[in-house]
Amino acid sequence: TLKDVETRLLNWILRRCPSPDGTSPVEVRLPGTKRALAGELGTVSETFSRTLAKLRAQQLIEVKGSVLHVPSPARLAQVMRRNLG
Secondary structure: OOOOHHHHHHHHHHHOOOOOOOOOOEEEEOOOOHHHHHHHOOOOHHHHHHHHHHHHHOOOOEEEOOEEEEOOHHHHHHHHHHHHO
16 A cells, blocks of 8 residues: 555556656546545545645646646656655
């Protein structure tokens, strides 16, 4: 199992990127509500929203409605590897 909500979310996003180690921008569509995705990740919507805000503040993602814009999947992968130790 993955360590925390941030790591689980990063993993979820990276699994949907065509090239998880690529540096080209990618868009990932959220499948339904944020609450449903939070449940899939084993958390509550408030924690999920805080985690998205943290990733936005680090400029790792942008959120526009139900679409996540990932400027560099490779940066996400780097953060996930760091989280996993």
